[in-house]
Amino acid sequence: MSSLYETLDERFRRAFDAISPNADPVLRPSEHADFQVNGALGLAKALGASPREVAARVLDAIDLSDLARVEVAGPGFINVYTLDSALAERLRALLSDERLGVRRRDSRRVVVDYSAPNVAKEMHVGHLRSTVIGDCLARLHRFVGDEVIARNHVGDWGTPFGMLIEHLVDMGEADAVASLSVGDLDSFYRSARQKFDSDEAFRDRSRTRVVALQAGDPETRRLWRILVDQSVNYFSEVYAALGVELTASDVVGESSYNDELASVVADLDAQGLLVESEGALCVFPPGFTGRDGEPQPLIVRKSDEGFGYAATDLAALRDRVSRLGADEIYYVVGAPQSQHFQMIFAVGRLAGWLPDEVHSEHVAFGSVLGPDRKMFKSRTGDTIKLISLLADATERAREELLRRRPDQADTERETLAGDVARAAIKYADLSTDRLRDYVFDLDRMVSAEGDTGPYLQYAHARIRALFRRAGRDGALELAPDLSDSAERALGLALLGFPDAVGSTLAASQPHRLCGYLFELAQRFSSFYEECPILSASENQRESRLVLADLTARTLAVGLDLLGIAAPDQM
RNA sequence: GCCCCCGUAGCUCAGCGGAUAGAGCACCGGCCUCCGGAGCCGGGUGCGCAGGUUCGAGUCCUGCCGGGGGCACCA
Numbered sequence: 001m002s003s004l005y006e007t008l009d010e011r012f013r014r015a016f017d018a019i020s021p022n023a024d025p026v027l028r029p030s031e032h033a034d035f036q037v038n039g040a041l042g043l044a045k046a047l048g049a050s051p052r053e054v055a056a057r058v059l060d061a062i063d064l065s066d067l068a069r070v071e072v073a074g075p076g077f078i079n080v081y082t083l084d085s086a087l088a089e090r091l092r093a094l095l096s097d098e099r100l101g102v103r104r105r106d107s108r109r110v111v112v113d114y115s116a117p118n119v120a121k122e123m124h125v126g127h128l129r130s131t132v133i134g135d136c137l138a139r140l141h142r143f144v145g146d147e148v149i150a151r152n153h154v155g156d157w158g159t160p161f162g163m164l165i166e167h168l169v170d171m172g173e174a175d176a177v178a179s180l181s182v183g184d185l186d187s188f189y190r191s192a193r194q195k196f197d198s199d200e201a202f203r204d205r206s207r208t209r210v211v212a213l214q215a216g217d218p219e220t221r222r223l224w225r226i227l228v229d230q231s232v233n234y235f236s237e238v239y240a241a242l243g244v245e246l247t248a249s250d251v252v253g254e255s256s257y258n259d260e261l262a263s264v265v266a267d268l269d270a271q272g273l274l275v276e277s278e279g280a281l282c283v284f285p286p287g288f289t290g291r292d293g294e295p296q297p298l299i300v301r302k303s304d305e306g307f308g309y310a311a312t313d314l315a316a317l318r319d320r321v322s323r324l325g326a327d328e329i330y331y332v333v334g335a336p337q338s339q340h341f342q343m344i345f346a347v348g349r350l351a352g353w354l355p356d357e358v359h360s361e362h363v364a365f366g367s368v369l370g371p372d373r374k375m376f377k378s379r380t381g382d383t384i385k386l387i388s389l390l391a392d393a394t395e396r397a398r399e400e401l402l403r404r405r406p407d408q409a410d411t412e413r414e415t416l417a418g419d420v421a422r423a424a425i426k427y428a429d430l431s432t433d434r435l436r437d438y439v440f441d442l443d444r445m446v447s448a449e450g451d452t453g454p455y456l457q458y459a460h461a462r463i464r465a466l467f468r469r470a471g472r473d474g475a476l477e478l479a480p481d482l483s484d485s486a487e488r489a490l491g492l493a494l495l496g497f498p499d500a501v502g503s504t505l506a507a508s509q510p511h512r513l514c515g516y517l518f519e520l521a522q523r524f525s526s527f528y529e530e531c532p533i534l535s536a537s538e539n540q541r542e543s544r545l546v547l548a549d550l551t552a553r554t555l556a557v558g559l560d561l562l563g564i565a566a567p568d569q570m
Numbered sequence: 571g572c573c574c575c576c577g578u579a580g581c582u583c584a585g586c587g588g589a590u591a592g593a594g595c596a597c598c599g600g601c602c603u604c605c606g607g608a609g610c611c612g613g614g615u616g617c618g619c620a621g622g623u624u625c626g627a628g629u630c631c632u633g634c635c636g637g638g639g640g641c642a643c644c645a
Contacts, residue, residue: 077588157645339573340640455594458606
């Protein structure tokens with residue numbers, strides 16, 4: 001069944017179409033009614049009638065008697081008041097729908113490229129947003145029926161691997177593996193870097209090693225593979241700790257495209273797109289200019305005949321369309337890469353690798369800032385590891401749980417502390433418009449008062465407690481009474497879930513779903529204060545349990561789409 | 571110099587061209603014979619500035635101001 005909004009929109013669209021072909025009714029949620037239709041105001045001039053007359057004509061052309069009461073208001077708005085009976089019947093129908101009204105759509109093959117940490121470096125706050133946002137988008141697409149191919153474009157290639165491999169050799173494989181396997185990647189990298197900067201002989205060995213790596217020397221590749229495998233193992237641990245659904249099988253690192261790079265160049269050259277400039281092989285897509293107003297190149301092959309990340313990204317793009325058959329490709333990468341992706345897409349279009357019917361989008365995001373509004377760093381100026389971020393949040397959550405539930409078993413508390421910590425961090429990240437920078441404030445996100453992940457978890461857990469107390473697991477399948485304004489407001493919000501999911505997906509903006517869930521939780525809290533449930537008469541109790549059940553399930557499904565657990569108790 | 575993103579309440583943020591711009595935090599009042607108070611109810615002289623488009627602009631366009639970022643071989 002279509003959502004309430006969709007149903008109203010279809011009806012109004014038909015009525016408007018009869019008056020002015022293809023006119024948009026501009027149906028919106030309203031503070032003055034359940035919904036309002038704004039389209040009449042815009043049509044008035046063209047139709048030579050007053051807005052109120054246009055609105056009246058629309059109402060003549062529409063029959064909503066089964067759904068809503070309507071009236072012309074103000075200068076020409078149409079206020080829509082949904083009938084309680086229609087709301088109640090739709091709510092009843094949701095009870096047997098695990099998907100809470102969200103329909104599956106025709107499956108699209110969707111590549112989501114996200115996280116992308118670097119081999120031999122620990123994951124830090126810089127990877128947080130890509131990982132969390134990408135995971136959320138992947139979940140959303142899967143939920144509506146898309147076939148999602150997650151791609152973790154790990155940085156596993158390039159000149160630093162010369163020094164990393166030489167450092168591995170110096171340490172001895174066994175010691176190196178021991179060090180890396182416990183996740184101490186940063187000190188490994190730092191030691192290698194330090195030797196590279198201070199020791200000329202080491203520098204020479206490193207350069208030689210890079211050449212051997214690129215030439216495919218078996219022993220060198222074996223050593224390289226150790227670094228990659230150890231790192232990927234470590235990433236998997238971090239993803240598990242974060243509750244992110246990426247696995248080792250989603251890792252398709254930069255090196256995976258090595259064999260494609262020559263043919264990328266050849267293909268571009270064959271199409272006459274390649275220009276040699278200052279020794280580098282470049283494509284100059286129209287519309288891009290650089291510092292001196294000169295055309296801006298996308299450097300496909302460097303003057304030293306090595307390949308940069310543009311070549312890799314082009315190869316990946318080509319692969320995702322031609323071999324994976326992607327209908328949509330999302331790159332969850334920071335906003336500073338905006339121009340790079342514009343150029344990649346432009347060249348992809350020029351080369352015919354990215355057909356018009358394939359949607360390719362840079363899902364950009366802003367930075368995580370510290371309290372000083374600068375890039376979030378530790379007091380010593382180091383980047384902050386995701387693991388320690390999570391540990392800090394878990395510690396806070398543990399303290400809070402200990403304060404509120406001292407009787408709780410330690411094992412249960414540990415599990416919950418992790419759930420709450422993940423909720424705090426992820427929700428804080430997902431709940432603001434991703435394009436903006438945001439200030440990382442652990443106190444605010446864990447404190448769980450207000451618009452936070454833990455607040456939503458609490459709202460859910462409280463409802464589950466209600467059912468435990470009632471000795472039940474769900475509600476009877478009946479149409480709830482909505483005569484109390486708090487009941488009605490909650491019921492109306494519940495019916496908006498499909499629209500929230502749809503809008504979140506259409507814009508790749510998780511904060512829309514966050515906003516919806518927070519408002520839903522608030523409306524539930526108001527309802528919960530206003531309307532006694534278990535102590536009410538049997539009819540009223542059953543009716544209110546319907547609303548409670550649907551709220552709990554909507555929160556659980558919604559939180560799951562955000563990648564956040566919804567524990568039954570806290 | 572050019573390009574991109576962002577400027578909304580003391581702070582952190584919503585706001586899909588529509589009616590009187592909303593939340594959370596903080597602050598001040600209420601609400602504890604109440605199903606979990608991590609809650610609920612009430613309290614607000616704020617859209618950086620100036621033009622323009624529109625019946626209607628926080629939202630679209632132009633120009634400024636302020637912050638961040640990018641602009642040839644690191645990814």
